[in-house]
Amino acid sequence: MQKEFDDMLAQQYGIKFNDEKLLDEAFTQASYVNEHPDQGLKFYERLEFLGDAVYQLVVSDYIFERYPEMPQGRLTRLRAAMVNRHSFSRFARECNFEKYIRLGKGEEKAGARNRDSLLCDIFESFIGAVYLDQGLATVQHFCQLVIFPKLDEGWFDEFFDHKTELQEAIQINGPVAIDYQLLDEDGPDNDRQFKVVVVINQESLGTGEGHSKKAAEQAAAKAALDKLGIQDQKLQ
């Protein structure tokens, strides 16, 4: 298993550990350590602590450089979308990390191997181990291969909120009144359609439609962002 894991890391990501014990530690749960008390093993939690901060910096650095005009508020939200436990477990599964975790028998039986929370932890502990063994540049390389392409694949789009985006873009130099007005509402109760216009400084900047007022407002905000040319600051 260890050999298979080493080969996978080398082939897929070009990573070859100098200190294999760090990699072991990153993939070992406390339950396994407890079952093998004589082997002097360590479990992943401290590496998880470190990996959390390493990953946060690598992501921050990347989006800071990639979106040179993106204001702080949106950078912070994008980072939060990329640095959260939901994303971590998806990344860990993408790398098939669940295969290589060392668990105690009870945890194995309880199905821990496929638990999101464990996969999150392991993703972070892996990053921590790579950082300690290979340095920041190797973590950056790993993220270039595994994480950053997800930006273009739309993994994090759901976290964007066009109304907030518009507000931030418009109010960058101080408060401006942004008004969402309902233009039209029709259709049967189970298929109601709303049409909204967003008005900024008495000027209609975009209209949007949707099955709820909220959805129509989001669509109107998106249209206004497009009209103002602000979409370029977002993803791409």
Place this chain on the structure above:
Amino acid sequence: MQKEFDDMLAQQYGIKFNDEKLLDEAFTQASYVNEHPDQGLKFYERLEFLGDAVYQLVVSDYIFERYPEMPQGRLTRLRAAMVNRHSFSRFARECNFEKYIRLGKGEEKAGARNRDSLLCDIFESFIGAVYLDQGLATVQHFCQLVIFPKLDEGWFDEFFDHKTELQEAIQINGPVAIDYQLLDEDGPDNDRQFKVVVVINQESLGTGEGHSKKAAEQAAAKAALDKLGIQDQKLQ
């Protein structure tokens, strides 16, 4: 002022910026940019975003190495004590950063220069600028000079909670009953004294006194930690 600032950074911290514009950006508030619209200035917020992550990693890395036996939970709490806005404003004042901030006239009049929240932001934006201009090693060097000695000066001690520490140390391999028992209570109402013993697995591990039950419990937990030799894992 710029000259004085450059000299201060060079003399105190050995930092000499390659790109002075980054340093300017780190110390410029939006209000100043708005008052000088023709100068193509940038304000500090994006650097603050980046500096936040840089500082978090530098602190994490340092305490990870310094306390090789400290479990994850306590590392996380110690990091939270060092990476928080209250600490940032103290650091910024320690470095006299308030002198070098560029503010608009209105903000100056409103006393922004000495506002904790602005000083926090500037501390982070400074870290971000140093990272971009000089790299991680220079940020680490700055923290070695300015931040890490504060650990030994007790700046972060208030964040430690002996009862939680004891619980974590004892329960590392699973739940253990920890019982705080009131041994004695006397004195007048305005000077009441409590005495508590902490009992773990039917063994009395420490006693403590205080003017409240809570204080006596903390003292008992501290005594138990000392008896167990766990104090070494804390600070020092």
